[in-house]
Amino acid sequence: MLAAGVAGEKAEPASSARGVGAYLGLAVGDALGATVEFMTPREIRHQYGVHREIIGGGWLRLRPGQVTDDTEMTLALGRSVLRRGGVDPADAAEVFSEWMRSKPVDIGHTVRRGIAHYRRTRTPEVAPDEQNAGNGACMRCLPIALLCRHEDEQALIRASRAQAHITHNNPVADAGTETVLRMLVTALNGGGSDRMRLHAERLVARYPVFRFDRRPVENPSGWIVETLQAVFQALYGHDSFEEILVDVVNRGGDADTTGAIAGMLAGALYGIHAIPGRWSRKLDPEVRRSCEGQAIELLALAGRGSA
Numbered sequence: 001m002l003a004a005g006v007a008g009e010k011a012e013p014a015s016s017a018r019g020v021g022a023y024l025g026l027a028v029g030d031a032l033g034a035t036v037e038f039m040t041p042r043e044i045r046h047q048y049g050v051h052r053e054i055i056g057g058g059w060l061r062l063r064p065g066q067v068t069d070d071t072e073m074t075l076a077l078g079r080s081v082l083r084r085g086g087v088d089p090a091d092a093a094e095v096f097s098e099w100m101r102s103k104p105v106d107i108g109h110t111v112r113r114g115i116a117h118y119r120r121t122r123t124p125e126v127a128p129d130e131q132n133a134g135n136g137a138c139m140r141c142l143p144i145a146l147l148c149r150h151e152d153e154q155a156l157i158r159a160s161r162a163q164a165h166i167t168h169n170n171p172v173a174d175a176g177t178e179t180v181l182r183m184l185v186t187a188l189n190g191g192g193s194d195r196m197r198l199h200a201e202r203l204v205a206r207y208p209v210f211r212f213d214r215r216p217v218e219n220p221s222g223w224i225v226e227t228l229q230a231v232f233q234a235l236y237g238h239d240s241f242e243e244i245l246v247d248v249v250n251r252g253g254d255a256d257t258t259g260a261i262a263g264m265l266a267g268a269l270y271g272i273h274a275i276p277g278r279w280s281r282k283l284d285p286e287v288r289r290s291c292e293g294q295a296i297e298l299l300a301l302a303g304r305g306s307a
């Protein structure tokens with residue numbers, strides 16, 4: 001269990017370091033980005049110069065180290081996956097519904113609508129929606145990557161859509177989320193940045209709207225296309241966890257979500273030791289413990305029977 005990287009190179013993070021790195025990366029990116037969510041890059045420069053510390057505040061008036069729906073929904077999904085031993089959409093919808101009842105600090109429109117639909121119909125799947133390709137299913141997808149890291153492509157896609165369609169049922173959102181999952185799985189299994197990039201290139205080949213080699217995306221919205229363009233530009237613009245996160249959140253817009261997604265990808269790639277200690281120490285201790293615990297338990301669950 002939790003064997004070291006197959007490559008055997010000392011510098012390569014082990015799968016446990018990558019799994020925990022992805023979880024803490026997500027939470028750190030959410031907490032860092034939330035301060036500047038919905039600000040423009042210009043407003044951020046004016047107020048902070050370069051925003052690079054976890055200080056809370058923002059439109060949600062957070063405590064330093066407090067996280068938002070991105071991390072909370074990920075942890076909710078992970079709890080359901082762990083208690084059911086896999087993705088059970090009805091159980092996951094139930095956990096999301098409990099989370100919504102707990103009066104979360106923020107919640108997206110599409111997520112709220114999806115959970116309300118589940119409460120009304122007991123169906124953990126919304127109708128297909130060609131218009132609305134929001135990033136709300138992608139931001140919480142991380143447990144699926146750890147769960148399915150030894151599974152084949154079809155199993156990964158099935159698990160991804162089962163959780164995504166509780167609130168978001170759109171082909172472009174699915175394609176983006178599945179790409180992030182493939183990149184995460186590649187990193188968790190010891191793959192490097194170039195191999196992760198192949199999945200992003202494949203997404204662009206299928207949906208050219210995702211092209212990210214043009215001008216830098218500023219103010220990325222909650223549309224999965226802009227979200228992932230900003231994330232990929234930051235991920236491939238730097239080779240350290242810290243610089244990737246600083247780049248992406250200083251673009252403003254949906255900064256907690258770009259921070260969360262860039263954080264999970266960079267955390268999976270570079271491992272837990274690449275996350276600045278001043279950031280992980282700032283995280284809410286309860287959130288930090290939950291992230292670490294869930295990562296280890298999901299890796300163990302997925303490791304069973306496939307060694």
Ligand code: MN
Nearest residue numbers: 068069070256
């Ligand atoms: Mn959020």
Ligand code: MN
Nearest residue numbers: 254255256257
């Ligand atoms: Mn957000």
